[in-house]
Amino acid sequence: MMETVTFRAMVPGDAGAVYRLWGGLFPAHPLSFGEFNDLLFCAGPIDFSLYRVACTEQKIAGVACGAADRESETGFIQFIGVAEGCRRHGIGRNLMDYLAGEFRKQNIRKVVFSGYPRNYLVPGLDAQQYPIGLPFFESLGFTVQSRPVSMRIPLDRYSPPPNPMPGDFTLEPFADEHLAGVLWLCREYLHPEWVETVQKGYIKGAHSCTGVVCLGPGREVAGFAFYGMVGDDPNRFGPIGVDPRHRGKSIGAALLHGCLRSQKEAGCPESYFLWGDEGSVAVNMYTKNGFSVFSSMAILEKEL
Template identity: 30%
Template sequence: MSIVYRGAGPGDMERISGLMTRAMPRDVVSAERLGRNLLLEPNHDPRGLIIAEHPEDGVIGAAYGTCAERGVPALPTSGYMTLACVDPGHRRRGIGRALFERVRDHLAERGATSLTVAGYPQAYFWPGVDAEEHPEGIAFLEACGLAPSGMAAAMSLDLDAWSISDSVRDLVRTRRADGFRFGPATVEDLPEVIAFASNRLAPDWGEVLREAALRDPAAVRRVVVARDPHGAVAGLATYGAYGDTFERFGPFGVDETRRGTGLGRILLSLTLMQMRSEAAHGAWFLWTGEKSPAGHLYASTGFTVSRRFTVMRTDLHTPQSAKAPRNEDQR
């Protein structure tokens, strides 16, 4: 029976969510979140969402590709595949390859010169592929010409078993005596905090903070700010900013001129305390360098690695669709 490859229609977010429960149950995503990260992301093009449908079994595969043409940061030649899965009962029949080729060609037609899985700044589900959970996914992508280009560690902390250390309490007292101030942000702080995040930490983080504050007034006070003796923002940490759960930690960073002073350790611990005060039982995030200074800071505070993701990437050249016509039985 012919597999039909089509775009999205009514009810497909529920169908894709159901597909994911069969294909990747550890990574299942709700229909609401799929809609937010696929249909409502700032660079959405309907042609980038490809669904494989079986005449009897329904939706058996899906993939999504997009380019960071607009938004912060704007990376118009960078293409991303943020979702790809095939029903276990229909694997090894060329469906995954057909989905991938359609995504690849779509991105090349939009002007992308690279394809990365996943890590799309504006709306990603995972920073890459969990090689332990999905070894067949890594092998498939390698067969499609992608190669590892980096690693990302997801980490988590049991807040029920955590408490701020005496050494951090002492460090807070020392830095306060030096003139530093720490505390939750107010709405009046936000313009300066957003500018600091965008200009001193990461281009997209200011937008994350702004959108969080517009979505939920509680997000304002969930930004913990460090100010230096002159009153300037020197660092920040927050949680719940991405809108999925308030136990998700980040963004978090300290101005590079103030690193090595313990401000990061203070902000991290004070933010975890504030999360616990809101009855959070855990803190987690998806992406850091395990061997980076931030990774060491998290580990020394009590975070442990929960998953490791491999970032996969390839260069894009002439779209495959320009080289040869497709079999119309798989349109």
């Protein structure tokens, strides 16, 4: 018989139990406690009204964590799960209904799982690893909007190809003098949320970013490729970006191989990333240069 379940706001003392629940629910996506804290609690302003747990007398049986972007009127489900043995009792639906109600109070019009642009624990739902997830979300009215892929390349036998930079462009290891240019490029031409990723990585790396930059004829930053910037894993590749004014010159491929070379020299057995848009120019470039897909996700959305 199922124990009585109560629902309440998450409190700071729940963090350890919630982390252990994550480990049991998502074994294919292991995180250290530090990485978990970084992604869930350090990704920007926290609204604890969007952090909810379901409890029995013995344990936390379920959890749902959300984030709201009022500017885009979008809510994000960062993490939802119910412990095995407590499923099919309406716990997940109750947690999701609660978050939907809180989102409506904040004039949120659309909910996404997961795809949180600041930081995500997983990019989306891996239906192969977690087959109960997709029917659950579909029963709540969510539909699949996109299918990002996660890719990797082993580095034990990797040998960077000859990849000369075009014209007056040069490839160099990141140095302090490049930080402002990288941040400006992220904000003005690439992804503004990468500004925070690079800032945090620079501070974590004792005033350094691990990777390479491409410099233009005037020594301006025209592109960059980093690794080990998110979490504690130096094998994790990204972000990578090229000034759109300089695309079509094979700078992206040169940055990619410059970064892979750095990872191999640092002793990384592989390089991987968690999110690339299926069929995109970037994913085609990775495939052409030796990466292969190890996980296919689904980004799900629902209008409120």
